Structures are given as structure tokens and as C-alpha cells.
Amino acid sequence: MKFKTFAAFVAPSLFMMLLFIAFPLVSVFVQSFYVTQPLYETVEVETCTPGFLTQTCVTETKSQPLRDEAGKIIERTIFVGLQSYRNVLEPDRLWAAIQAGSWNAVQSIDFWKALRFTLTFTLITLPLVLGMGLAIALVINNAARSIRGPVIFISLLPFIITPVIGALSINWLFRGDGILTATLEWWLERDIAMFAQAWTIEILMMLYRVWHVAPFAAIVFYAGLQTVNQDSLESALIDGASRWQRLRYVVIPHLGPLIVFVSMIHLMDSYRVFEEVVGFSSQGHVISLQWLTYDFLTPDQAGNRSISRASASAMLTMVGIAILLVPLLRRTWRDHKGGRA
């Protein structure tokens, strides 16, 4: 294909990606070094209240935003260097907390709290999703052909559901004396409040994520199971391999590339964990990195959005993505070189 034709085919898509992905990325990077705020002036105001015989007058200095002729607040954008990053990372408080040796103090700083949860969440859900997905794929593969269709239909439901709604539906099962909390209480014979402390909420969030993603892993693995080489299975059988050994040494190596694929997708997606925080309304106890940026972007009570801090926390989130992507990119690059050679 000639370059011109290729360019004509790809141009619209490339244009959209440059304009709406690459450009915002650069603009976030730049924004994170600047702060836009209203210009303030200091004025002396004399307020007088009527009193007996004479008025009582108080003079005080007050700072108020400067306005132009139209009455609009004049804003000014100044270069602040790394100040926004400092506001997000709060290195002084972090250092003080580390010196005091207090983990709780570290966890009281929003960014570190979010980072801690995001990493725990990602690393704990990954093996669960892989294991659960593999187990479901194996049992579906083991089931009678006639029930596979309906079973796959039911399995797809958690995957297809809107993430916020899925989290909400699990939330409703446990909220207050929800049906599952009641069952747990009856079973353990003690009072349980699922939403009163951080760790129970975290467990619920992870359970939700495994419920949501395991079907995806299962379907991918199930497709892989259809292409397992029957000859190697047979020779393993003749060599006297047990069922477990055949699974361990023939089937799982065959699924290897798929396991890597699912892990990569899952790492990328669970690092962006966000909907769970909304669905479980857990912001009082547990927050994630992406939720932190979202929170900075939401207008506060005065209607201001802290764009600079949001940009700084967004850039810091990106660092994690970059680390995640390096092995993936190296592998793709190797494949590409290998494919051409």
C-alpha cells in the first residue's frame, strides 16, 4: 500500500487520537506547573455600626478579588514549578510521619492512602481473577455441550453490567442489614457492619472486581482450551501423567500467552480502579489514585476546581502506568523485530 493511501485511511483516526489524547496529555503536563487564581487586592474597609452618641467604626484590611470593568474576576496564571506536586505529595508531612514511624500518619495523607489502596487492589485481584477465570473455563469445558450456551450467557452478565451499577448492586446486598450481611450475621452469630471500617469495604471492592472481570478471563481461557493439542494430551496420558499433571504441564503452558494477555489487560484496568469508590461510596474510608484526580476536578462548595493539583496527581498516576507498560512494550518490540527477521 502506498504511503499516501495509507495516510488517507489512517488520518481521521490519528487526528482524533492526537487532538483528544496526545494534546490533553501535553496540556496536563504543562498545567501541572502553573496555577490560575484570581488576582487579589488588599483594601482598607471601614465599617460603621450605629451606636449610642457616636458610631462605632472598625477599620480592617480585607483582601478581595480584583474585577475588571465588566465585573468579572481577573485571573492570573503563574508559574509555580513543582508546588502543585508538593501539594499533592505533601513531602513534609510524609517525612514527619516516617520519622515518627507511624504508618497511620502516612495513611492520613490522601495521595499515599490512594496509592497504597490502588497497589494492594491491583496485586490482590490479579491472581484471584486468573485462578477464578481458569477454574470457570475448565468447568465450562467439562460441562455437557447443551448447557454451555446458557452458562456462558449467565457468565457474561457480570462482565457486561455497568461497573457503577454492578458495584451498587453488590453494595445493596450488604448495606445496613442487607440480605447477605444478615446471612453472615446468622452464620457467624455476631453483629457485622460491612461499611463501618476500611478493610471490609476493601474486601467487598475486590470481590466485586473479581466477579466483574473473571468472566472475561474465563471466556478467553475457554477459547484457548478448544485449541489444546490433543496429541500432546494423549502422549502425556500414555506416559502415565495424572489428570493434575496433564493440566499443569500441557494445558497451562498452552494457555501461557493468554494468561499474559489477561494479566496485562487486568493490570492496566485495575490500576485505574475508580467506579468501585463511587459504587460503594467509600470515599470516607478508601480512595484510589484515579478517584483522587476525579475529586480534584469536581467543583468544591465554592464552585472551584483545583485543576493544577488534579494535573499533578494525574501525572503522578501516569508514572505507575509507565512502569506497567515497559515490559509489555519490550515484548511487543521483540515480537515485531522477530516477525520481520
Added chain:
Amino acid sequence: MTARALRQPLSLRLFSGGFLAFWCLVAAFPIFWITVMSFKAPVDAFDANALNVIFGPETLARGKGWSLIDIALGLGVVLATARIAVRRLPGLVAANFPGALTPVGWILAALVLGVAFIVAFFGLVPLLSGWLNPVAGPLGRDIIGATTEHYQTVWIDRGFSNNFKNSLIVTAGVVTVSLTVGTLAGYGLARSGSTLAFWILIAALIFRALPHSVLVAGYLPVFISSSEWLAPILGDNAPTLYGKPMAVIAVLVAINQPFTIWMLRSFFQNIPSELDEAARVDGCSHFQAFRRVIMPVMWPGVITTGLFSFLLAYNDFLVTSLLLDASNQTMVPAIAGMFNRETTTTDQVVAVAAAVSITAPLFLLVMVFQRQIVSGLTAGAVKG
């Protein structure tokens, strides 16, 4: 391989079947349960006793209930819809909307079916049972407490229909634009082995990993102040992009683009390139070959990719909640607002009804397109 050597011991088969049943229960239970809750009075919906939630004594005491006849009629409508969706719809669409019109046909068919279901379930069934119940004796007595009032509250009083309309606009826009743009790019990338194509795909892979909040942090200030910086180009009526569905469509299309082109590329690679080479030998240009030879055979891949674009746009919370104002809100942010603000149990059940309303179209979608969704999930994986 001998069948006997592979026969599994009973214990293993029992365990396997048991685990499968357990998983199906886990997968379906939350969705089933919120559907049940949405038909109950608040006291019943949040009752600690499961039987009370299912049979709804409090709801029944308020005179709201379904008799056996109602249940039979309702089930009949649901099953008929499911049957039509799975058995008849694909054939009808394929016959009446050949080739390029297929997606339009699907949208129309889904809309017609959805409206027909709502009319039948919420209009026809109560009407019929109103006639039948008084004459049917014991069959006509209410046995399960259930009410559709929460759905009426959500859709009519809370203006959820407006949110639904916005969701529809955003989703339709995203699917159409991202397929048009993505198909061209996917074809170009599949047929070009150049290094540039490789780097575009790598860039797309990196873009796919970006957290959406990073991108929104980039748009927000630009969109809010857009009437100022667009003024030199567009004059006085330059729009503020913040809060406009069009802007959100553009953003979601871009976010979706990396995924779309990867997926479509892998579908196009499955179409043998001899096909368009033959057309080129016969004197077609690349575009003509694309239009006359590739377009007629690419629909399965395009429909699958379209489904995933639909899911992204329909399920999105982050972008729509930050970039749309209250009057243009789509369904998902709307319900999150509803849930966080309201505290009485009635409001909670209303939110549950809204959640079920959002899930229902997705349910229908899986029913009709199960095969395409599965093939889409595996397409990316099997070919790496």
C-alpha cells in the same frame, strides 16, 4: 484416545458440576436480587429475611400484588420478548437491512422491541389482568407483593426519561463515529506492514492504558473556557463546549479509538488480502476495493466492535459526569447522584429501580449478541 482412560471419576464430575452451579448462582444473584427489590415496597426491599423480600408481605398489605394470572402474563411477555430477540430478530434484520444498513436495522429493531416490551409489560398486562382477576377466583387473588410504582417514580417524576434520551444520543453518536473512523484506520493498518503502522499501533496501546481522569483533567479547563478561545474563529456565537453532548461524543470516540483500531485490524487481517488484490488487478483503486469488496464482508467484525463501543459509551461514568452539566446528564451519573444524595429507604428503592432500568437493555444485548461478544473477547487474545 480411549474414552475409558479419559472418563472422570464421579467425585470429580460432581465437584465440577457443583462449582459450575455455584458460579452461575454467584454471577446471576446480585442482578436477580436487585430486580426483585425494585418491585417491592421499601420495608420489604431491605428486609433481612430473604423470604420477606421475595414475597413482600408489606407490599401485599398495601394492596399491591400480583396474582398467579399476573405472574403468568408477565412471564409470558418476558419469554416472548426473549424468544423474538433470539430467534426472529437476526433473520428479520438480515433480510430487511442488507449490507451497510445492518447497524441501522439493529438500532431500529432494538428500539421497536424495547418499546413493544414496555407497552406490553406496563400497559397490556395490567389491563388484561384487571379483566381476568375478578372472574378467576383463587387464581386471581394476589399472592406476591409487588408494585411497579418505583419505575413510574423514576421515569416520570424524576425525569429519568430525559437522562435516557441523553444516553441514547451519546451512545449512538459514539458508535457511529468511532466505527466510521475506526474501520478506515483498521483496514489501513491491517494492509500496511510499514514501520509507521507499527508505531501507530504501539501508540494506541499506550493510549489505551491511560487513566481517563488524566485526559479529562486536560479537557476540562479548555472546554470551560472554549467560548473565549474559539471566538476569533467562530465569532460571537462560539459555543462553550462544557456540557455539550457533542463534545462528550468526540472525547469518548477518541478514548475508544485505540481499542477499536486494534480490534478491527485483527478482523481485517482475517479477510484474505487476495480479495482486494483481485479487485485492484481489475482496476479498482484502494478506496474502490474497500467500498466494493471489503465492505460487504466486514460486517461481523464491525458489529462486534460496535458492541464494545456501545458498552464503553453506555457504561461510562467518569467522562460524562465531569463533562456534562445537570441538564444533559446521562443515566449512569444521574443514578450515582440519586444514590449519594437521597437517604430515605423509598429513595433507595427508587435508585434500585433506576439501576435495573439501566441494566435491562444490556441484558437484551447479551441475549441477542452473545456469539458476537464472545468472538470479540477472544479475537484480540488469540491473535495477540
